[in-house]
Amino acid sequence: MIPIRTDVQVYRRQPVVLMLLGVNILVFVYQATLGPREGFLLAVEWALVPRRYADPFWAVRVGLDPNDYRPLLTNIFLHGGWLHLIANMWTLWLFGRAVEERMGQLRFALFYLLSGVLASWAHMAVYAGSQVPALGASGAIAAVLGAHITLHPKSRVLLLIPIIIIPLILPVSTWAYAGVWFALQLLQGAGDLFTPDMGGGIAWWAHIGGFVAGLGLVRFLAPPDPRDLWRQPPI
Structure with a gap:
């Protein structure tokens, strides 16, 4: 499933999302300039080796x-x-701008970084014996998806589902998309629980931990929607 558009309107440019996109791209370009040995040493030192x-x-x-x-x-x-x-930067762009618009720049930056750290802890807890360097923004972006469905529970997303040579384009609720995605992470992550020392190639539990962190943190960092306050009856 490839999300290609959401129906949540974003009315301003969101500088933190743009900055995160730029930093990730620049870091990857730097990685691409390294030879195999230097790239491996960079990963071992700065990626997560549980x-x-x-x-x-x-x-x-x-x-x-x-x-x-x-x-x-x-x-x-x-x-x-x-x-x-x-894949990570597209998902961040698609869902992150609406989350930043609701949270504000500083709170969204804090949310993203803290979610990334919590996702890393989740990965490290499951794959404690792994020597495979884990890297990628997927855990933090899973948190962004969790925040998005919390802040915009009625939103819908347009999915591209490639079926052999005939692509299927399907509008679904963002909750349904996130639910199927999360179920797949749980299925794969549960399988890795039986062989934790063999896992770590794909950080399933970082995705799970990040998503759960996003569902929790958004309730503390996102202010109420002014439209919801306007709809409340007077006390």
Whole structure:
């Protein structure tokens, strides 16, 4: 399922979303200039390697600082390929602007970064023994999707569903889209629970943790919709 449009109107440019898009693209361009060895070293140092924190003795032995928790944040600005980057940035653009418009710039920036860290913690909790560097903005963007459906529960999204050579374009409620997406993450994540040391290639539990974090944090960081306040009867 590829979301291509939502029916939520955004009336102003949202600078934090634009800044996040720019930073992620610039970081990826820098990654692309590195050779295989330099790229691997960058990923090991700045992406999230769960065993680095679960097994400090191993971390020290391989030259990593187990007391440096910056990768829980920095990993959300790294990507493993162009398709990974494009999919994440498109989803951020599609759903993030309406969330930033409701939250405001500072609160949305805090929401995005905090959600990314919480998603990283969720991944690290499940894949504690993994030595695979986890990277990507998917956890933070899952939080944006959770915030979007909370703030705009009646919104709809237009989906492109490629079926062999005949693309199907289908309008559905954003809740339905998010529900199917979340169910797929749970299904894949539940499978990884049985072999956590083998997992970590795709951060299913970062997606799950980010989505749940978004559902929770948005209630503290998003102000009420003025239109909802106007509709309330006088006390």
